[in-house]
Amino acid sequence: MPSHLTIAIDGPVASGKTVVGRAVARRLGIRFLDTGTMYRAFAWATLRRGIDPKDGSALAKLAKTLDMRLEGGSDGQRLLVDGEDTASHLRERDVEQAVSLVAAVSVVRAAMVALQRKVALEGPLVMVGRDIGTVVLKDATLKVFLKASREVRATRRHEEQKTHGKEVNYDEVLAGLALRDKIDTERADSPLRPAEDAVEVDTDSLTVDQVVQRILELLKHR
Ligand code: DC
Secondary structure, three states: OOOOOEEEEEOOOOOOHHHHHHHHHHHHOOEEEEHHHHHHHHHHHHHHOOOOOOOHHHHHHHHHHOOEEEEOOOOOOEEEEOOEEOHHHOOOHHHHHHHHHHHOOHHHHHHHHHHHHHHHHOOOEEEEEOOHHHHHOOOOOEEEEEEOOHHHHHHHHHHHHHHOOOOOOHHHHHHHHHHHHHHHHHOOOOOOOOOOOOEEEEOOOOOHHHHHHHHHHHHHOO
């Protein structure tokens, strides 16, 4: 386990983990890793090879052989699969639909966790995901669990998709979110839940800046 500064931020879909985590990392001048991108990239690799995301043995084989690497520094970090930058594929609709399924498979998780721990050993960082405080970085300097009501999260995600020019309706976003919450919290391996020593922050009525400020305050007392 790393002895340098590590901050673990977990929470459900659209709880603000990524925007908050990136801002905290920038304020502290340390690296940032959004582990959701790794599960998304894995899902993308699965689909590209024509593997059914429900085919456990094919997923296991892929998890053992896939060439997934992180390159670059804090914000310019690129996630490469088979040497190709995955960034433009991670929000595709079929990736969105497959990712929770592949993320529930233990061999896939083991491969992703091993890579995440390797990255954490390289220096101080903020890591965000679902199981960072409970599994990946059990000894993190600070563990934060971001909470927000499902309606607030659906509104945020809906606004975000509209700004990306996507035609979606709010009820669809809300239903998609409920389904992913269910899969993430009910899976047998590393279900989404706060670590016992995590500080829970309810973000419903807080701005991103306020959440960042709160995390920096918490860090002062570590
Ligand atoms: O945070 P996100 O929406 O990009 O995550 C995509 C999926 O990956 C989501 O279904 C949960 C899963 N995930 C996970 O199981 N563990 C993590 N540490 C990060 C993401």
